[in-house]
Amino acid sequence: MSGASPISIAILLYDGVTALDVVGPYEVLTRLPSAEVQVLAPGHGTVRDGAGVMTWWPERSLEMLPDPDVIVVPGGPGVEAACSDREIVEWLRAAHQTARWTTSVCTGAMLLGSAGLLRGRRATTHWLALDRLTDYGARPRQRRVVVDEPIITAAGVSAGIDMALTLAGRLAGDEAAQAIQLSLEYAPRPPYTSGSPRTAPAEIVSRVRAIAQVR
């Protein structure tokens, strides 16, 4: 790779995006020595995250980077509005044509679906939204990360870190990805075992389903 131009990586922002969907992959991919990461948003001005507390000031708009090598599409409560935003969907559809990898985190998969990129493909998303992937002609898989080259989809929110490490390995080799994992000290030790509906207590699963329905 020496002497080659850097890998250009575009991470999409939009109002209502989940902050960790963005920053998990961001923190991994900005540590790739051979990559140039940019954070893009439609139009100009600030972007507010899904929790409504964090405000970003993206320096680039979508039209400034029509042809990244890698696309990262995060999810979040704002994804349905984003799926109806022609500027976003058309940018994604066009950029995918020349990208080496198009990826999503959590319900970012719905944006890939809206751009017509998931037809016939294996894909995943947040466990609460998995069934909705069939609306886009995808074949849902309840897995942490699904690679259906050149598309990689990740499960809910925190799975973006695992997805990005997988992607880093594909882009720069296993040793580069392992070094990034170590620099992030990503040796997770959750204090509970409730990270998946298969391992969480049934009453916790019911509780999260109920909250999701009223949102």
Next chain:
Amino acid sequence: MSGASPISIAILLYDGVTALDVVGPYEVLTRLPSAEVQVLAPGHGTVRDGAGVMTWWPERSLEMLPDPDVIVVPGGPGVEAACSDREIVEWLRAAHQTARWTTSVCTGAMLLGSAGLLRGRRATTHWLALDRLTDYGARPRQRRVVVDEPIITAAGVSAGIDMALTLAGRLAGDEAAQAIQLSLEYAPRPPYTSGSPRTAPAEIVSRVRAIAQVR
């Protein structure tokens, strides 16, 4: 807790902070039903992260929230400058006096140390910086999360998620924390086992140490 005022949580931003140190805890704590999270920075204007690509626009400055219930101090390449910033260190020292919990992620522990909060306490930080904790009179522990009430410190970068789930359990009970873990689908499956110097290949550990020295 019903009827009580919400738990006020302050997450500190400063130039050169590591984005995931901020957003890991942010994503957990904004999901606490009984909490109000605010993102604070010294002065006014934008804040740039340690990778130099992401720009935040914090809406509050430190003097606007002198007495949060919970303080979260992230780390990053900018932490040394932050440790020399009197506004930050004095805010932290004063705010700690009335806080229920004061916490750090990664090298954010150095800020706690600079404010004199770690003397005689068990604490952790990024594995590369662990020895430096003794400069502040702390007793270093190579653990993911160290609770020495009312201070909680976390290991490098990604450990902020585990720290925040631990904190969420203390603030709102295990069931609330488990529901947050499930909503984030935090069932991590790193594609490699290189997240700790104890499990990474020796050549990867050497490589990360070498990169850290030149930075």
